[in-house]
Amino acid sequence: MDSFATIVSVIYQFATNGAFLLLSAVGLIVILGMMNIINLAHGELMMMGAYTASIAWHRNVPFWLCVILAFFVVGIFGAVLERAIVRRFYGRELGALVVTWGISLILSQGALAVFGPFLPAIPIPGGSVAVGQYSFSVYWLSIIALCGVLIAGLWALYNHTTIGLQARAAMQNPAMAKALGVNTDRIYMLTFSLGAGLAGLSGALFAPTVSIAPFMGQQFVAPAFITVVVGGAANVITGAVGSSVLLSLVKTPIGFVFGAFVGTVALLFAALIIIRLMPDGISAVLQRQIDRRNRFA
Amino acid sequence: MARVPHILKLLSGPEDIGRSRWFWAVFIAACVFMLVYPRWLSEFQATNLAYYLLNVPIALGLGLLWGYCGVLSFGQVAYFGIAGYTYGIVAGNMVGDDFGPIAGSLCGIALCAVVAAIFGYFVFYGRVQNWIVPILTLVLTLLLETFLGQTAGYQWRVGSVQLGGYNGMTGIPGFQLGSHVVMGYDFYYYVLIAVLAIYLGLRLLVNSRHGKVLLAIREDPIRTELLGYDIRARQLVAFVLAAVLAGISGLFYVQWGNYITPSQVGLLQASLPVVWVAVGGRESLLAVLMSTVALNWLNYTLSSEGYQYALIITGALLVVVMLFFPSGIVIALARELPKRGLFGRRKGHAA
Numbered sequence: 001m002d003s004f005a006t007i008v009s010v011i012y013q014f015a016t017n018g019a020f021l022l023l024s025a026v027g028l029i030v031i032l033g034m035m036n037i038i039n040l041a042h043g044e045l046m047m048m049g050a051y052t053a054s055i056a057w058h059r060n061v062p063f064w065l066c067v068i069l070a071f072f073v074v075g076i077f078g079a080v081l082e083r084a085i086v087r088r089f090y091g092r093e094l095g096a097l098v099v100t101w102g103i104s105l106i107l108s109q110g111a112l113a114v115f116g117p118f119l120p121a122i123p124i125p126g127g128s129v130a131v132g133q134y135s136f137s138v139y140w141l142s143i144i145a146l147c148g149v150l151i152a153g154l155w156a157l158y159n160h161t162t163i164g165l166q167a168r169a170a171m172q173n174p175a176m177a178k179a180l181g182v183n184t185d186r187i188y189m190l191t192f193s194l195g196a197g198l199a200g201l202s203g204a205l206f207a208p209t210v211s212i213a214p215f216m217g218q219q220f221v222a223p224a225f226i227t228v229v230v231g232g233a234a235n236v237i238t239g240a241v242g243s244s245v246l247l248s249l250v251k252t253p254i255g256f257v258f259g260a261f262v263g264t265v266a267l268l269f270a271a272l273i274i275i276r277l278m279p280d281g282i283s284a285v286l287q288r289q290i291d292r293r294n295r296f297a
Numbered sequence: 298m299a300r301v302p303h304i305l306k307l308l309s310g311p312e313d314i315g316r317s318r319w320f321w322a323v324f325i326a327a328c329v330f331m332l333v334y335p336r337w338l339s340e341f342q343a344t345n346l347a348y349y350l351l352n353v354p355i356a357l358g359l360g361l362l363w364g365y366c367g368v369l370s371f372g373q374v375a376y377f378g379i380a381g382y383t384y385g386i387v388a389g390n391m392v393g394d395d396f397g398p399i400a401g402s403l404c405g406i407a408l409c410a411v412v413a414a415i416f417g418y419f420v421f422y423g424r425v426q427n428w429i430v431p432i433l434t435l436v437l438t439l440l441l442e443t444f445l446g447q448t449a450g451y452q453w454r455v456g457s458v459q460l461g462g463y464n465g466m467t468g469i470p471g472f473q474l475g476s477h478v479v480m481g482y483d484f485y486y487y488v489l490i491a492v493l494a495i496y497l498g499l500r501l502l503v504n505s506r507h508g509k510v511l512l513a514i515r516e517d518p519i520r521t522e523l524l525g526y527d528i529r530a531r532q533l534v535a536f537v538l539a540a541v542l543a544g545i546s547g548l549f550y551v552q553w554g555n556y557i558t559p560s561q562v563g564l565l566q567a568s569l570p571v572v573w574v575a576v577g578g579r580e581s582l583l584a585v586l587m588s589t590v591a592l593n594w595l596n597y598t599l600s601s602e603g604y605q606y607a608l609i610i611t612g613a614l615l616v617v618v619m620l621f622f623p624s625g626i627v628i629a630l631a632r633e634l635p636k637r638g639l640f641g642r643r644k645g646h647a648a
Contacts (some may be wrong), residue, residue: 032428036428036429037428038428062465085616085620092623094363094367094369094428094431095619095623096368097371097428097431098575099615099619099620100615101371101568101571102572102612102613102619103616104612105568105608105609105615106609107607107613109608109609109612113606113609135628140574146558215564218439218564221435221436221439221564222435222440225432225433225436226436228435229432233426260446261447264440264443265440265444268433268436268437271433271436272420272433275419275423275429275433276419276423277423279424279425279426
């Protein structure tokens with residue numbers, strides 16, 4: 001049974017790293033895929049999600065409800081942000097990067113001024129299960145499962161709803177979608193709001209595992225950006241999943257042998273090499289495969 | 298000496314604001330003023346004045362890269378830190394040797410150029426999309442901060458110099474020319490002359506043929522490439538040059554304060570050059586120069602009075618400028634004021 005337990009443990013290591021990368025990046029990728037802009041306030045939106053969860057949890061709200069609350073609070077905030085500021089920067093990618101960076105400065109420094117240097121922590125829910133000589137955190141196992149649910153939900157949203165169809169149309173050709181009566185403005189707002197909400201959700205989910213502080217977003221920013229760069233913007237779901245799987249394959253063994261920091265450095269080098277080979281990211285390569293198969297089908 | 302009028306014409310070429318006789322008169326007057334001004338200042342005040350100037354090279358480098366070449370980098374402070382730490386290590390190990398500081402400066406700049414060249418090779422020769430360069434440069438600087446932050450303890454030392462973890466590296470020797478230590482008033486003049494030389498040199502560059510090619514890449518990379526220019530190599534050269542300029546600011550910083558900490562390459566510091574360049578106006582070197590000095594003065598004044606909202610103000614300034622003055626405040630003023638007839642014909646601005 002020992003070898004079985006070891007295999008489970010290795011899979012668990014890969015899956016937690018993959019889930020971490022996926023959750024850190026998914027909100028960013030949703031926005032990037034639609035509007036081709038990177039939201040540099042992403043880390044601060046995750047911080048807002050964690051703050052929402054912490055404040056609600058300490059008012060005796062059950063944890064699962066805190067997470068859902070974080071999704072909606074940050075999602076609504078994202079919609080406001082899009083209407084007020086980000087909307088003016090469509091088509092100006094670099095301008096959008098800079099202005100969202102300004103927003104991130106205001107949010108993190110504002111949180112410091114309003115809430116002080118930290119908020120009370122949330123204990124990790126759930127215990128652990130043992131397989132052979134290894135024990136696994138139930139909480140991380142649920143996060144891994146939740147990633148699957150999240151991706152399935154996103155896939156259903158994009159492929160089986162009218163709004164998803166309109167969103168894909170607006171991604172492929174905004175001018176044509178608009179001409180055919182799609183309200184692209186509304187799609188953009190909903191997408192940005194969804195991306196922000198997902199950032200808030202991830203922030204709330206990570207909240208029990210880290211200290212909740214104004215600058216907590218920073219630790220997610222580097223892995224999230226690398227995941228997005230490797231994933232590319234051609235297809236939200238293949239990009240997010242493909243890139244987190246690939247990077248987890250890099251990070252897990254290197255992090256296991258040399259420590260977490262070297263693992264993250266290895267991610268940067270992997271990203272540099274991958275963009276040299278696939279400049280538009282792994283999603284563009286996968287998308288070409290899918291298109292080719294569809295053509296011959 | 299037929300080249301002198303040619304150079305003057307190039308210097309006053311169309312790629313920066315301030316080209317009239319009036320402007321140059323004001324500019325020269327401002328330079329003379331900056332040269333004699335320390336006579337009325339204490340040595341301490343002159344050193345503070347040098348601090349406002351020492352960030353100008355990193356900002357001008359980013360202005361060149363973003364405003365003239367269309368490549369945005371959020372990680373210029375990484376090169377600032379690389380140069381600063383390298384100088385600290387090399388000069389710190391050569392204490393007593395008169396050439397230590399010069400060797401440290403050269404090593405710092407060389408390492409910046411090498412790191413930027415390797416990094417730039419992957420992004421520019423991969424022909425990545427516009428948004429990838431700023432993201433990856435930001436990741437580079439964040440990783441550098443994390444690395445430097447965990448270098449506390451005795452095992453993290455190079456020769457006799459300790460890296461010092463989050464407390465940073467202390468006791469970095471000042472700059473030395475021969476046996477003469479450059480400090481106080483001398484340090485101010487050293488920084489001032491370097492900054493003026495860099496500004497005028499870059500102004501020559503952007504008005505030269507090479508500069509026009511950079512502008513063409515910004516306007517339309519594919520068309521420029523079809524005209525036969527290797528845009529990858531040109532972008533790489535501009536990227537390395539900007540890194541070297543950021544490194545020069547890093548050298549000035551450690552020579553000024555004799556210490557450096559990992560937070561100098563952190564997220565907050567990384568945002569500052571972008572703010573200086575965006576607020577002034579990225580498409581003008583002069584605008585970048587002026588806003589960098591002004592905002593450094595503002596930030597120093599705000600934070601030295603213990604004003605905790607300094608960074609919120611900085612962030613708000615960035616958002617407001619991007620919303621209402623997308624080309625920058627100084628450029629907007631330079632375009633609007635002559636139209637309103639406030640200054641007669643085009644007039645320059647004193648720095």
